[in-house]
């Protein structure tokens with residue numbers, strides 16, 4: 001059995017997760033090269049993952065000058081970098097595991113898809129939710145016709161107040177022009193799931209939403225511009241949050257001293273949430289119309305105590321209710337019995353996005369190794385649809401809910 005060599009471009013939170021998955025399947029895959037721009041990370045990555053000096057790069061152009069040095073390139077850099085890197089990698093002959101969003105502009109997403117198709121390369125977009133036992137079970141129930149034909153679907157993404165503050169007020173995804181609009185960066189997964197379950201093209205949508213809360217005018221009286229200086233009681237206090245959530249802190253700091261790091265005003269993670277330079281929406285709704293008449297709505301909100309996704313599907317013969325974090329699916333057939341499915345009993349590995357991360361990587365690697373068509377679950381030709389919907393939703397939101405035809 002051929003062992004597949006993977007190169008990782010961008011060794012942050014996601015890159016690290018991919019390296020750990022590769023390590024778990026030593027018979028099937030190996031880490032062939034790493035390219036990470038941040039020099040501070042080099043000793044840790046080289047030691048932890050046995051990467052040789054000659055296989056370690058800090059500039060992707062240097063890595064690409066070597067030609068195709070692995071079977072698969074994982075692109076897990078920031079959103080705005082995906083386009084240049086993916087286009088160049090396709091020219092070199094790589095099949096790619098490409099983090100979502102595909103790119104930060106729809107034209108760029110289409111160009112990557114078209115180039116992959118022209119050159120016969122496989123690009124899997126990391127829409128990991130499709131691989132979770134939770135959504136796979138719901139898809140099976142829908143496809144088996146248990147609730148008839150889907151008429152309405154509503155999904156809510158509860159980002160979590162602290163997750164939103166970390167990523168979208170203080171972190172990398174706080175400004176649309178340096179990352180992507182929130183509906184693309186966060187909710188292209190949800191749009192993808194909705195389209196997949198309904199199984200039809202989205203024909204039109206409209207969207208409302210704003211950055212309503214995390215701005216200067218809502219700052220409490222007497223609050224300061226950085227949490228280390230502030231004496232106001234606040235759920236978004238960064239010092240308290242990162243001291244009690246070290247895993248979130250280590251995402252941006254190799255120095256374990258929370259209080260010292262957050263006194264450094266050059267670091268955005270210690271900022272007052274009302275005085276950051278964020279501009280992405282903190283809540284948004286999208287209403288969708290599908291080809292055969294089904295309707296769907298998506299709510300994405302910063303304002304929730306927990307991070308979780310919930311879904312409700314109404315069909316002609318029954319309904320499904322589910323919560324990804326509770327791992328429970330309830331199926332009600334009209335006039336029939338109620339079935340409660342414990343998703344925890346359906347699989348053994350729920351690490352990383354409810355078990356989706358591992359399954360996606362293994363599926364892509366195995367299918368490529370065996371020369372099969374990739375499963376299609378997250379092939380770029382499918383995933384482009386969620387991106388088209390996300391870009392349209394952002395255009396509609398900016399135009400106060402104007403209906404956009406797709």
Ligand SMILES: NC(=O)c1ccc[n+]([C@@H]2O[C@H](COP(=O)([O-])OP(=O)(O)OC[C@H]3O[C@@H](n4cnc5c(N)ncnc54)[C@H](O)[C@@H]3O)[C@@H](O)[C@H]2O)c1
Nearest residue numbers: 010011012013014035036037038076077078079099100126
């Ligand atoms: N599939 C999912 O569910 C999911 C979840 C989170 C993030 N993402 C996406 O994954 C990507 C990475 O997110 P992350 O959370 O790992 O971010 P991150 O900031 O933790 O990691 C990005 C890494 O890339 C490195 N980098 C940046 N530019 C580079 C370059 N030119 N060459 C080499 N290295 C470079 C950075 O130094 C950093 O280590 C983003 O596009 C994000 O939207 C996807």
